[in-house]
Amino acid sequence: MAGRIEDYALIGDMQTAALVCRDGTVDWLCLPRFDSHAIFAGLLGTEEHGFWRLGPAHSAEAGPPAASRRRYRGDSLILESEWDTPRGTVRVTDFMPPRDGAPQLIRIVEGVSGRVPMRSALRMRFSYGRVVPWVHKVDGRTVAVAGPDSVWLDAETETYGKNLTTYSDFTVAPGERIAFTISWQPSHHQPPALPDPEGSLETTADFWREWVEHCTYHGPYREAVVRSLITLKALTYAPTGGIVAAPTTSLPEEIGGVRNWDYRYTWLRDAAITLSSLLRTGYREEARAWREWLLRAVAGDPENLQIMYGIAGERELGEAELDWLPGYEGSSPVRIGNGAAHQLQLDVYGEVTEALHLAHMTGLARNDYASLLQLKLIRYLEKHWDQPDEGIWEVRGPRRHFVHSKVMAWVAVDRTIKLIESGDADGPLERWRELRDEIHRDVCEKGYDKERNTFTQSYGSKELDASLLLIPQMGFLPPDDKRVIGTIEAIQRELSTQDGFILRYPTAGEEAGVDGLEGDEGAFLACSFWLADDLAMIGRVDEARRLFEKLLLLRNDLGLLAEEWDAKHQRQVGNFPQAFSHVPLIDTALRLTASGAYGG
Numbered sequence: 280m281a282g283r284i285e286d287y288a289l290i291g292d293m294q295t296a297a298l299v300c301r302d303g304t305v306d307w308l309c310l311p312r313f314d315s316h317a318i319f320a321g322l323l324g325t326e327e328h329g330f331w332r333l334g335p336a337h338s339a340e341a342g343p344p345a346a347s348r349r350r351y352r353g354d355s356l357i358l359e360s361e362w363d364t365p366r367g368t369v370r371v372t373d374f375m376p377p378r379d380g381a382p383q384l385i386r387i388v389e390g391v392s393g394r395v396p397m398r399s400a401l402r403m404r405f406s407y408g409r410v411v412p413w414v415h416k417v418d419g420r421t422v423a424v425a426g427p428d429s430v431w432l433d434a435e436t437e438t439y440g441k442n443l444t445t446y447s448d449f450t451v452a453p454g455e456r457i458a459f460t461i462s463w464q465p466s467h468h469q470p471p472a473l474p475d476p477e478g479s480l481e482t483t484a485d486f487w488r489e490w491v492e493h494c495t496y497h498g499p500y501r502e503a504v505v506r507s508l509i510t511l512k513a514l515t516y517a518p519t520g521g522i523v524a525a526p527t528t529s530l531p532e533e534i535g536g537v538r539n540w541d542y543r544y545t546w547l548r549d550a551a552i553t554l555s556s557l558l559r560t561g562y563r564e565e566a567r568a569w570r571e572w573l574l575r576a577v578a579g580d581p582e583n584l585q586i587m588y589g590i591a592g593e594r595e596l597g598e599a600e601l602d603w604l605p606g607y608e609g610s611s612p613v614r615i616g617n618g619a620a621h622q623l624q625l626d627v628y629g630e631v632t633e634a635l636h637l638a639h640m641t642g643l644a645r646n647d648y649a650s651l652l653q654l655k656l657i658r659y660l661e662k663h664w665d666q667p668d669e670g671i672w673e674v675r676g677p678r679r680h681f682v683h684s685k686v687m688a689w690v691a692v693d694r695t696i697k698l699i700e701s702g703d704a705d706g707p708l709e710r711w712r713e714l715r716d717e718i719h720r721d722v723c724e725k726g727y728d729k730e731r732n733t734f735t736q737s738y739g740s741k742e743l744d745a746s747l748l749l750i751p752q753m754g755f756l757p758p759d760d761k762r763v764i765g766t767i768e769a770i771q772r773e774l775s776t777q778d779g780f781i782l783r784y785p786t787a788g789e790e791a792g793v794d795g796l797e798g799d800e801g802a803f804l805a806c807s808f809w810l811a812d813d814l815a816m817i818g819r820v821d822e823a824r825r826l827f828e829k830l831l832l833l834r835n836d837l838g839l840l841a842e843e844w845d846a847k848h849q850r851q852v853g854n855f856p857q858a859f860s861h862v863p864l865i866d867t868a869l870r871l872t873a874s875g876a877y878g879g
Contacts, residue, residue, distance in 0.1 A: 281306050281322045281607060284530060285835035285851045288349065288358045289510065290384070292375035293517035296526035297384055298322060298855070299358060299373050302343040303334030310430065310463040311382050313516060313523045313590060314543040318430060318463075320408035323529055323613050324604045328408025333371055333386050333459065335364050336396040336448065346371075351837060354505050355487035356513055357480070358837075367393015369451055376479040377486050378517070381431075381462040381471035385479055388458075390451035399438075399447040399459055403430055407601050407615070411443060417470065421445060429466040433474050434459045495561035496865075498872035503831055506838035507861035508560060511553055514858050519575075520568030521545040521590035522553050525842070525854035531610035532800040532843055532853045539610055541617050542854040544596055546587045547573070547627045548671065549859050551634035556865040558641050566638055573631065574648055581655040584631075586624045586673075587617065596620040622669040623678070626746075628656050629687025633753070636694035639703065650704045657695045657711065664688040664718060670737075671746050672783055680738035682726035683746035689718040690753050719755070723762075732765030736784055743773050744784045745806035748813050758816040767813050774806075776846040779826065781806040801843030801852045804830065808863035815870050827867050840864070 287298040287306070295315065297308040306322040309315040321330040337343050346360040347368075357374040368391040375384050388397055405412050405425040412423035412430070421432040432438070435457045436449040451457060458476035490512065496504050514523050528541035550569055557565045576592035577584060585594060598618035606613050635653055639645070670681035692715045698704045699711075725738040736744035747766050751758040758764075774782045780802035807830055814823035833851070834840050840860040842853025 280325070283850055284607075284841050284853075284855050285839070286345075287322075287835075287839075287855065288351075288360075288373075288837050289513060289526070289839060289856055290356055290358055290373050290375050291513040291526065292378045292382060293513065293515055294378055295375075295382060296513060297373075297375065298527070299360075301345040301349065301360070302332065303346065303360060303371055304330050304332040304343065305373075305384070306330055307527060308384065309526075309543070310428070313526055316406045316428075317408070318403050318405055318428075320404065320604060322527070323601075323607050324408055326402060327404070328604060329404035330400075330402055331384075331386075331461070332398075332400045333388065334360075334397065335362050335366075335369060336398045349836065351506075352484065353488070354491040354509065355484055356509060357483060357487070361391065362395075364393075364395055367391065367395045367453075369395040369397065372480065374480065374483050376483045381464050383460055383462045383474055383479065385474065385476050386459045387456055387476055387480065388451050390453045390455045392453055394450050394452050396448070396450050397457075399434070399436075399445075401432060401445040401461075402443065403445075407604060407613075409601075409603050414440060414443075414445060420470065422470070424466050427466055429464050429468075431462045431464065431471055432459070433462070493561050496559075496869065496872075498868065500831075500868040500872065503834070503838060504560070504865050504868050507864050508557070508562070510839065510856050510861050511557065511858055512562075512565070514553075514856075515565060515568075516545075516590040519591045520565070520570075520572035521576075521588070521592070522550040522569060522858065523590060524549045524859060525857045527854045528615055529610070529613040530607055530841065530852070530854045533610075534608050534845065534848065534852060535610050536800075537610075537612065538800055539606065539612065539614055540619075540854070541598075541615050542857070543590075544587045544617060544620075545572070545576075545590055547584075548586065548624075548630045549862075551630040552862045553858050554634045555637050556862045558637055558643070559869060560865065563641070563643055566641075566643055570635070570638060570643070570646065570649055574646070574652060577652060581652060582659050584627065584656070584659075585620050586622055586627050587620050594620070619669070619673040619675075622673055623666070624670060624673065625660070625664060625666070625668045625684040626671050626681075626687035628660055629690035629753075632656060632691040632694045636697065639698065639701075645703065650698065653695050653698060654704060654706055657692055657706070660688050660691055661711075661714060664714075665721070672744075679736075679740070680725070681744075681746075682722060682734050682737060683744065683749065685718060685722045685726065686750055686753060686755050689715060689722065689755055692718065693754070722755075727762060731769060732762065733769035734762065734766045742785055743770055745770055745774055745781050745803065745809065746783075748781075748806065748809040751816050752809070752812060758813070763813075764817055767810070767817065770810065776802045776844075778802075778846050779829065780804070780844055780846065781810050801845040803843055804833070804840055804857070804860040805863045807844075808860075808867045811867045812863070812870055815867075815874055820871070820874050823867075824871055827871060830864070 412425035525542035529539035532538035667678035841851035841855040
């Protein structure tokens with residue numbers, strides 16, 4: 280059985296990523312890309328679906344022991360796990376070097392004290408655990424082949440096969456270092472080059488040290504901010520600049536429920552807000568690469584803008600269910616692909632325009648096509664802003680006039696007007712000023728409940744929605760407007776969990792809710808950070824700081840966050856780690872630091 284979601288560590292090479300559990304088991308790895316088929320899918324099934332465990336030898340009855348402690352090596356993505364055993368102490372270092380050839384996962388065992396018996400158990404299963412590969416030896420190297428894929432194991436100890444698993448049993452002494460490497464290669468190519476584990480470790484450490492040095496944030500929350508930035512960098516697909524929402528699929532929003540989605544794609548919304556956090560902390564190169572990715576993905580057809588694309592800009596992300604996988608803790612179905620790709624979500628136009636605006640304001644080198652794209656997006660919105668859509672949360676029920684979507688349409692027009700006013704673009708300025716005013720009036724008249732003094736989820740509805748917390752952050756209304764304060768306080772009353780975190784919107788248990796789905800979900804961590812942001816904006820800075828620091832305590836021991844928090848079971852849920860959680864963490868830290876609202 281897989282570990283708890285927060286029991287996992289992330290390692291990666293900016294093209295794919297692996298999840299490593301506390302007991303030294305890699306339960307998830309897709310090769311060669313984030314969105315490729317998994318060769319270890321035990322996270323969504325059982326050990327029969329693929330895993331790689333490396334740790335102290337143990338009896339079958341006792342099961343594999345969890346590491347006594349673990350950490351990232353400094354500000355890096357190099358994981359160090361240590362076990363204290365009756366025979367001594369041993370350390371395993373796991374990492375994936377930034378790619379210069381075949382993708383590799385390297386594991387180095389180091390004796391710290393005593394003589395510790397160790398075991399490596401490697402069970403590769405291709406195609407998300409469905410295909411057993413042909414495993415054989417070639418020139419002393421072990422290779423697993425199935426169809427177009429091959430994975431090569433290079434071990435500095437003897438290996439043997441048993442029960443369709445490759446094992447290595449050995450003992451490590453103080454100061455001794457023994458490395459294991461798996462490398463992916465197309466099966467019709469020549470074998471990958473022999474690995475250099477120690478050299479790759481040094482190169483990887485240098486890469487992260489140099490990358491982190493570019494961070495311009497030096498406030499009181501630096502540890503949390505830097506770890507979040509490293510996580511966002513790890514979720515960036517280096518060849519194209521695309522940013523995945525998470526490296527996993529189908530980790531449930533409710534344990535045992537059906538809200539299980541594939542997040543290994545680039546949502547324009549998530550990527551745009553990630554871009555803003557990177558720009559604010561000194562990472563212009565990532566911002567430039569994402570802007571270039573955006574221009575390629577959207578191409579010359581903004582009228583058919585999708586809400587998400589593949590990491591190289593692919594448009595077809597057909598959704599399917601993997602019925603041979605039982606799902607994480609029985610949460611089924613397991614889905615790959617995402618049927619929401621072709622939804623209409625008008626807010627995306629606002630997020631993309633806001634990201635382009637911020638890039639322009641922070642001095643990112645001008646790109647004429649980016650300005651042209653922005654103008655094209657507004658011309659589309661002129662004709663379609665007043666249509667109902669599926670909204671930010673990708674509801675699978677009927678389309679509605681979501682207030683957040685209208686607000687972000689206003690943002691798109693407003694930022695484009697600013698671009699024209701700056702002299703960097705030409706457009707019908709007066710007409711678009713009138714459009715901006717029209718959208719604003721429409722939202723305030725139809726999306727606001729005067730009796731309750733709050734904006735609502737959609738026109739004419741009574742439900743609240745945490746996305747309304749973005750109204751003051753986007754500048755739609757000033758923070759001291761009574762409607763803004765009323766909305767913040769209403770969301771606190773009606774969408775808070777027992778521990779003070781925020782739900783996205785009401786759900787209806789066994790009945791289909793406003794999103795068209797049965798079941799409930801955890802508190803949405805991004806929304807909880809948004810609330811902290813809003814509280815700081817309206818002057819309740821001490822309350823904002825307390826909520827923010829309470830949210831920091833939800834991170835696992837390595838500083839990682841999933842999408843949601845299950846207040847009932849006190850555990851993380853949803854895909855992991857989640858960019859949409861780490862971005863607002865950074866933004867709220869910046870706001871609190873600027874306000875001086877931090878303790879100690």
